[in-house]
Structure formats: C-alpha cells, structure tokens
Amino acid sequence: xxxxxxxxxxxxxxxxxxxxxxxxxxxxxxxxxxxxxxxxxxxxxxxxxxxxxxxxxxxxxxxxxxxxxxxxxxxxxxxxxxxxxxxxxxxxxxxxxxxxxxxxxxxxxxxxxxxxxxxxxxxxxxxxxxxxxxxxxxxxxxxxxxxxxxxxxxxxxxxxxxxxxxxx
Amino acid sequence: xxxxxxxxxxxxxxxxxxxxxxxxxxxxxxxxxxxxxxxxxxxxxxxxxxxxxxxxxxxxxxxxxxxxxxxxxxxxxxxxxxxxxxxxxxxxxxxxxxxxxxxxxxxxxxxxxxxxxxxxxxxxxxxxxxxxxxxxxxxxxxxxxxxxxxxxxxxxxxxxxxxxxxxxxxxxxxxxxxxxxxxxxxxxxxxxxxxxxxxxxxxxxxxxxxxxxxxxxxxxxxxxxxxxxxxxxxxxxxxxxxxxxxxxxxxxxxxxxxxxxxxxxxxxxxxxxxxxxxxxxxxxxxxxxxxxxxxxxxxxxxxxxxxxxxxxxxxxxxxxxxxxxxxxxxxxxxxxxxxxxxxxxxxxxxxxxxxxxxxxxxxxxxxxxxxxxxxxxxxxxxxxxxxxxxxxxxxxxxxxxxxxxxxxxxxxxxxxxxxxxxxxxxxxxxxxxxxxxxxxxxxxxxxxxxxxxxxxxxxxxxxxxxxxxxxxxxxxxxxxxxxxxxxxxxxxxxxxxxxxxxxxxxxxxxxxxxxxxxxxxxxxxxxxxxxxxxxxxxxxxxxxxxxxxx
Amino acid sequence: xxxxxxxxxxxxxxxxxxxxxxxxxxxxxxxxxxxxxxxxxxxxxxxxxxxxxxxxxxxxxxxxxxxxxxxxxxxxxxxxxxxxxxxxxxxxxxxxxxxxxxxxxxxxxxxxxxxxxxx
Numbered sequence: 001x002x003x004x005x006x007x008x009x010x011x012x013x014x015x016x017x018x019x020x021x022x023x024x025x026x027x028x029x030x031x032x033x034x035x036x037x038x039x040x041x042x043x044x045x046x047x048x049x050x051x052x053x054x055x056x057x058x059x060x061x062x063x064x065x066x067x068x069x070x071x072x073x074x075x076x077x078x079x080x081x082x083x084x085x086x087x088x089x090x091x092x093x094x095x096x097x098x099x100x101x102x103x104x105x106x107x108x109x110x111x112x113x114x115x116x117x118x119x120x121x122x123x124x125x126x127x128x129x130x131x132x133x134x135x136x137x138x139x140x141x142x143x144x145x146x147x148x149x150x151x152x153x154x155x156x157x158x159x160x161x162x163x164x165x166x167x168x
Numbered sequence: 169x170x171x172x173x174x175x176x177x178x179x180x181x182x183x184x185x186x187x188x189x190x191x192x193x194x195x196x197x198x199x200x201x202x203x204x205x206x207x208x209x210x211x212x213x214x215x216x217x218x219x220x221x222x223x224x225x226x227x228x229x230x231x232x233x234x235x236x237x238x239x240x241x242x243x244x245x246x247x248x249x250x251x252x253x254x255x256x257x258x259x260x261x262x263x264x265x266x267x268x269x270x271x272x273x274x275x276x277x278x279x280x281x282x283x284x285x286x287x288x289x290x291x292x293x294x295x296x297x298x299x300x301x302x303x304x305x306x307x308x309x310x311x312x313x314x315x316x317x318x319x320x321x322x323x324x325x326x327x328x329x330x331x332x333x334x335x336x337x338x339x340x341x342x343x344x345x346x347x348x349x350x351x352x353x354x355x356x357x358x359x360x361x362x363x364x365x366x367x368x369x370x371x372x373x374x375x376x377x378x379x380x381x382x383x384x385x386x387x388x389x390x391x392x393x394x395x396x397x398x399x400x401x402x403x404x405x406x407x408x409x410x411x412x413x414x415x416x417x418x419x420x421x422x423x424x425x426x427x428x429x430x431x432x433x434x435x436x437x438x439x440x441x442x443x444x445x446x447x448x449x450x451x452x453x454x455x456x457x458x459x460x461x462x463x464x465x466x467x468x469x470x471x472x473x474x475x476x477x478x479x480x481x482x483x484x485x486x487x488x489x490x491x492x493x494x495x496x497x498x499x500x501x502x503x504x505x506x507x508x509x510x511x512x513x514x515x516x517x518x519x520x521x522x523x524x525x526x527x528x529x530x531x532x533x534x535x536x537x538x539x540x541x542x543x544x545x546x547x548x549x550x551x552x553x554x555x556x557x558x559x560x561x562x563x564x565x566x567x568x569x570x571x572x573x574x575x576x577x578x579x580x581x582x583x584x585x586x587x588x589x590x591x592x593x594x595x596x597x598x599x600x601x602x603x604x605x606x607x608x609x610x611x612x613x614x615x616x617x618x619x620x621x622x623x624x625x626x627x628x629x630x631x632x633x634x635x636x637x638x639x640x641x642x643x644x645x646x647x648x649x650x651x652x653x654x655x656x657x658x659x660x661x662x663x664x665x666x667x668x669x670x671x672x673x674x675x676x677x678x679x680x681x682x683x684x685x686x687x688x689x690x691x692x693x694x695x696x697x698x699x700x701x702x703x704x705x706x707x708x709x710x711x712x713x714x715x716x717x718x
Numbered sequence: 719x720x721x722x723x724x725x726x727x728x729x730x731x732x733x734x735x736x737x738x739x740x741x742x743x744x745x746x747x748x749x750x751x752x753x754x755x756x757x758x759x760x761x762x763x764x765x766x767x768x769x770x771x772x773x774x775x776x777x778x779x780x781x782x783x784x785x786x787x788x789x790x791x792x793x794x795x796x797x798x799x800x801x802x803x804x805x806x807x808x809x810x811x812x813x814x815x816x817x818x819x820x821x822x823x824x825x826x827x828x829x830x831x832x833x834x835x836x837x
Binding site: 061085086087088089091092095100114116117119120121123124133143146147148149150151152153154161162164165166 | 173175176178179182183185186190199203206207289319320322323324325326327328329330331403406407411441445446448449451452455
Binding site for chain 3: 197200201215262586645
C-alpha cells in the first residue's frame with residue numbers, strides 16, 4: 001500500500017488512503033472511490049448524487065482543468081497525475097483548480113512524486129501526496145518547508161518577498 | 169548595481185542547503201542518477217567528458233569586483249585556475265568534483281552568486297544589454313526589469329518543470345546587443361505615446377535544430393503589466409508546449425505550430441484572466457530601480473591626455489577604435505575587454521586575469537563589470553582620462569586584443585574538447601581562424617565580421633546568427649563543418665543559409681578566407697560583409713569556397 | 719578489442735574497468751577480446767550505482783603498440799581537452815599518451831588530434 005501524506009493546516013501526517021480507484025467499466029463498489037476524468041464526465045449526475053461514500057477524480061496532464069468547471073459538486077478529491085516528475089503541467093492544473101475554480105477539497109499528487117518538488121507542490125495548492133521516493137511525513141515536511149522566503153504569489157497564502165519588503 | 173537584502177540571501181542559503189542534501193542522498197544511493205540528474209542540472213551541474221562542469225549564473229551579465237575575485241578564488245581552489253564565459257553570459261568551471269559542489273555553492277552564496285536555474289527546463293538567466301546604464305542610445309536601464317525577472321523566475325513553483333528551457337532577453341537600445349529576437353521571449357523597451365515605457369514582446373525565437381527569428385506578439389505592453397503578461401505566456405507554454413519530443417519542445421515550435429496570431433490570442437485570453445493581480449507592485453520596481461541609479465558619475469570630467477595619447481600611440485588608437493564605445497555621459501567611455509586573444513580559447517579567462525579585471529573595475533570602473541553573450545567582458549563606466557592606464561594594464565595581461573566585432577572576435581562553444589553533447593570540436597577551429605587573421609590591419613580592413621561556431625546542433629555557439637556560422641557535425645566518425653552565411657543576432661536578426669556541403673576540419677579556415685576575399689572583391693564603399701552578401705546573394709561566396717574543391 | 723569506461727560519481731573522472739575496480743589510465747584498463755567477457759563486466763559495472771555513472775563499452779585499435787579507442791570522442795576522453803595540453807590525463811605524457819594522440823583510428827576516426835597547432 002503506497003503511503004499517503006496529507007497536510008492539514010501546514011502539518012504533514014501519514015494517513016490512511018480511503019479512496020479506491022475503480023476502472024471505467026467497473027460497478028460502483030460504494031465507499032470512497034476514485035474515477036477517471038472521462039467517467040466523471042460520462043456519469044456526472046449519478047456520481048454526484050451518490051450518498052454512500054466520497055468521490056474523487058483523477059486527471060492526467062493532458063486533461064484540461066477548466067473542464068472540471070460545473071462538475072466539482074460532490075467531488076472531494078482531485079488527484080493530479082505526474083507520469084514523470086519532470087512533467088510540470090500538474091503544477092498549473094493545481095494552481096488554477098485552487099485559485100480560478102475555487103476548489104476547496106483535497107488536491108493529491110500521484111505518480112512520479114518526489115520530495116524535491118514538495119515545496120513547489122504545496123505552493124501550487126496540493127495538500128496530499130503519494131511519494132514515489134519513500135519519503136516519510138517528516139522528510140516531506142522538511143522538504144516542503146525548506147525555503148523561508150518566496151518571490152512569487154501562488155495558490156498558497158505565503159507573502160512573497162515584495163510584500164514582506166513593503167512591511168519593513 | 170542591485171544589492172541583495174536579507175531575503176535574497178536567505179533564498180540562496182536555503183537553496184544551497186537543499187542541494188547539499190541532494191548530493192548527500194545521491195552519494196548515499198538514496199537517489200538514482202536518473203532522479204539526481206534533473207536536480208543537479210537545476211543547479212547548473214553537468215557531467216561533461218572529463219569531469220563535472222558547474223555553470224554559475226552571472227545575472228544579466230552583471231558582476232562586481234568582490235564577485236569576480238570570488239570566481240577567481242573558486243577557479244584556483246576547485247578548478248584548474250581558469251573559467252569560461254559562455255554565450256549565455258554565465259561562467260563555467262570545467263573541472264569540478266561532485267564532492268566539492270556544495271562547498272563551491274557556499275562560496276558563491278557568500279558573495280551573492282549562485283548556480284540556480286543555469287540548466288534544466290526552467291527559466292534561465294536573463295540576458296541584458298551588456299552596455300546597460302552606459303549606452304548612449306539607451307531609453308532606460310533594462311537591468312531593473314532583469315533583476316525583477318530574476319526574482320520572479322527564481323524557484324517559480326509553477327514554472328520550474330517546463331517542456332524545455334526558457335530564455336528571456338531585455339534590451340532598451342535600438343541597437344540590439346542581446347540577440348533578443350532569437351530568445352524564447354525578447355523584450356524591447358519602447359516609449360509609449362503617453363510618454364510611459366513599455367515593451368514590444370517577441371516570443372518564439374530560438375536557435376538549435378529549428379532556428380526561428382521570433383515574431384512580435386504584442387507591439388506595446390505597458391511596463392507595469394509585464395509580470396502578468398509573462399505569467400500568461402509561460403502558462404500557455406507550460407500547458408500546451410510539446411513534451412513528447414525534446415527537439416520540438418521549445419516555445420518556438422508551439423508558436424510556429426499555432427501561428428503567431430493564434431498564440432497571441434491564447435496569451436491575451438489568459439492574461440485577461442490573471443489581471444493586475446499578477447503584476448509586481450510599483451513600490452518593488454522602484455526599490456529595485458533605485459539600486460541602478462548611479463551616483464558616482466562626475467559632471468564633465470577632464471579627459472586628461474586621452475586625445476594626445478591616442479594621436480601619438482597607434483596601438484592605443486587601435487584599441488580605442490575597436491574596444492571603446494560611446495558612453496551616455498560626456499568624458500566617459502565603455503571599455504570592451506576581449507577574451508579572444510589570438511590563439512586563445514574564446515571566453516576563457518585565468519584566475520589572475522579575473523583578479524586584474526576586478527582591480528581595474530574597482531579603481532577605474534565604478535566597480536561594475538559585465539559579461540557579454542559574445543563571450544567578452546565590459547567595463548561600462550571608465551573616464552576617458554583613465555582609458556590609457558586601463559589599456560596598459562589589460563595589455564600586460566593579454567586582455568587588450570583590439571578585435572571587438574572583428575573577424576577574430578569569434579564565438580565558440582566548448583565543443584568536443586569538453587562537452588558530452590558535442591559532435592565536433594569548436595575551440596580549435598576558432599583558434600585556427602583567429603591566427604589566419606591575426607594581423608590587426610587586415611582584420612580592421614575587413615571590418616565588422618561575426619563568426620560563430622557550434623560543436624553540435626544545439627547551437628550554444630549561436631552559429632545560426634553568425635555572419636559566417638560554422639556547425640560541427642560527425643560524418644562517419646570524422647569532424648566535418650557546415651558553413652552558413654548571412655545570419656545576424658542583432659536588430660536585423662536573420663538565420664544564416666547553408667552554403668554547401670560540409671567541409672573537413674583542415675579546409676574550414678581556407679573556406680573562411682575565400683569568403684573574406686570574395687567579400688573584399690565584391691564590396692562597395694561602406695558595405696559591411698552582411699550588406700554585400702544581402703546585395704549579391706551567396707553565389708560569389710559559394711563559387712569562392714567550392715570552385716577549387718577537389 | 720574492447721574496454722569498459724565510465725565517469726566516477728564522486729568527481730566525474732574518466733575511469734576504465736580493471737577486474738572489478740576502476741583505474742584512471744586507459745593503458746591500465748582491462749582489454750576484452752571476447753564479447754561475453756565484456757558484456758559480463760558491463761553488467762557487473764552497472765550495479766555499482768554509487769561508484770560510477772553510465773558504464774559502456776568502447777572499441778579499441780592498436781596504435782604504436784598501445785590500445786587506443788577507435789572513436790575520436792573516446793580518445794579525447796582518454797587524453798583531455800586538445801586546447802589545454804596540460805589538463806586531464808594527457809598531462810603526464812609518455813608513450814601511451816603519445817600513442818593516443820597519434821592514433822589513426824580505423825573506421826570511426828579522423829586521427830586529427832594534432833592537426834591544429836596548439837598554443
């Protein structure tokens with residue numbers, strides 16, 4: 001079972017993953033399920049109306065995040081896949097999902113997820129991680145908190161350097 | 169010059185600590201080479217043929233004397249007493265050990281230098297006009313924007329894993345000394361109708377396998393909207409740039425595939441969504457700008473015996489003709505330091521030479537040193553009365569070759585002598601051509617002539633924009649060289665056209681000489697080589713190179 | 719004939735395989751006359767992930783009684799950069815280095831290390 005690290009209010013903890021990924025054709029087993037984007041698009045109504053568990057959707061990098069607009073009702077989790085850790089598209093997807101689509105649920109990094117990107121991921125709005133490099137909650141937290149200052153606005157609440165300087 | 173504050177220093181300290189930990193994990197076997205490689209590259213550490221190479225950022229080509237001395241110190245302690253200035257205005261150390269890399273980064277951080285994003289698929293060091301703040305034809309100092317871009321792009325959470333590397337140039341002069349039109353983004357500072365400043369935005373230029381002169385996607389962008397606009401461009405690229413083929417991953421391919429107008433529409437639509445929220449507050453631009461106002465100029469300083477020396481000493485007069493450029497202030501000049509000594513490796517500089525340049529900058533140049541994309545250095549603010557003394561000191565150290573923009577001022581990448589990607593050597597080709605045109609009278613008679621040599625199609629030697637471009641290729645295991653004519657990286661940017669079949673290494677210099685001789689026969693009064701070529705076409709040159717082919 | 723080469727992880731130095739360890743001089747490298755032995759060594763080298771990076775086999779030819787790489791690139795790796803005669807392995811000089819410099823490789827080589835005058 002791959003480990004899941006979740007950040008709640010800036011605290012990183014290893015938690016149990018209650019979501020079960022189901023195939024597009026498989027029957028809904030109940031409980032917390034993770035479906036593909038096409039299944040979400042195809043079965044929107046029925047999935048949104050399910051009452052016996054939470055709903056998660058997994059997006060691949062080539063999926064357009066804007067297509068989630070109007071479909072986020074009832075969605076508790078968006079998993080964004082990193083097929084390779086060098087694929088930077090999920091950073092944009094996460095940032096837009098938080099800032100433009102206003103998604104408040106869990107954004108989870110899955111796939112080739114390394115601690116060396118933890119800081120960038122947190123800044124773009126990810127709050128759950130399935131590390132592929134054996135990182136623990138504490139090593140993940142250390143990596144995510146590595147930089148005491150940042151230069152840009154992003155999806156988190158951190159004040160960039162130009163704001164910190166104005167306060168001086 | 170911009171001075172780091174506590175925040176800037178903390179960013180460097182955190183970053184070097186992070187890298188030290190990554191190196192430790194690699195040596196301990198916790199990271200595989202496949203995982204470590206992109207991480208070390210984002211800190212400028214390459215594995216080359218003989219050793220690791222560390223590429224240190226020289227942000228927008230600007231250094232102070234303390235930094236230059238620190239580079240000399242690193243060259244002595246961790247390398248073999250020299251460094252190499254690149255076509256990206258950075259400096260490379262060729263003989264670095266992985267074990268030492270974290271200590272080198274600490275030594276750099278101590279003088280506010282770093283290797284962040286000097287490689288990898290991220291936003292690289294910004295290119296600025298090397299005469300910024302000094303050029304007589306400048307609208308306003310572009311380094312203010314370069315420093316703001318440096319900060320904005322450093323460890324950018326969204327744009328650190330782009331489809332491919334990304335290079336931005338900023339210039340504020342009508343004469344482009346940055347090769348802006350062959351950058352991923354070229355920003356040309358313009359004065360708007362309202363008297364405010366803004367940028368002409370060029371996107372999708374580039375060299376490499378598929379060279380393009382970039383199209384303008386916005387004629388005028390108010391300067392206070394720059395950062396939201398950059399964010400829009402980068403976001404469109406990050407989402408839609410190709411990731412399936414490394415040779416088609418640069419933004420130029422996306423711009424060419426969509427067409428400049430459709431690409432511009434995508435950017436404008438994204439820009440609208442971002443809004444002014446994405447811009448940098450005026451106060452921050454003003455804070456950075458204040459660092460670039462130069463208080464040390466003297467009003468109308470005496471020029472001493474400058475004119476008399478110039479009249480009396482032909483060698484000094486030649487240096488002045490070729491290596492001294494007009495300054496925005498009377499009584500001052502811009503001194504070009506050639507790193508193209510005849511027979512030397514283009515861009516190489518010894519630790520002792522670095523120390524000398526630092527001393528001269530301190531004594532005579534307001535502590536300001538620049539590196540150029542043509543692999544030379546510049547002292548941008550020298551009083552005319554001091555130029556002779558500066559020249560004497562440079563000359564004694566082998567740094568006063570009077571060949572700026574002349575035929576022996578050749579750009580060459582490290583090529584197969586160092587680079588793991590190269591197919592052929594570039595340095596020895598440059599050395600051989602420079603020796604052939606060693607006589608300064610001859611070089612001056614030929615006039616402006618830019619030869620640029622790359623050891624492979626990645627085009628680090630900018631061969632596409634050389635008046636003569638020379639590209640090393642591997643032909644059945646032998647080093648061959650393909651010649652292109654008519655390229656330019658200046659405001660009249662153009663990609664050179666291939667002249668004919670590739671030549672073996674021992675025929676390259678002869679071919680260059682044949683082209684030069686043909687030019688001298690064909691040229692009309694006042695024509696540069698490029699002008700003649702554009703008038704005659706390449707027929708006379710093709711004839712000259714290939715007629716006697718055996 | 720073949721030799722096995724790589725770059726050492728800790729300092730990037732060009733190294734050559736010799737009976738399970740690595741040496742810095744090509745003249746001391748183990749030379750393989752059979753594919754099987756070479757392949758075995760390569761497979762074994764690939765497991766040394768914290769010692770070397772990307773081991774691979776190179777072809778050799780005879781040059782003045784020494785083994786020299788056929789490929790031009792590999793000769794530069796075994797010597798050092800041609801623009802700095804005193805940098806890299808070539809600095810120590812001697813017969814093996816001279817033989818590499820003069821090597822006219824068979825198929826894939828121009829044998830032109832010395833063609834351009836060095837300063």
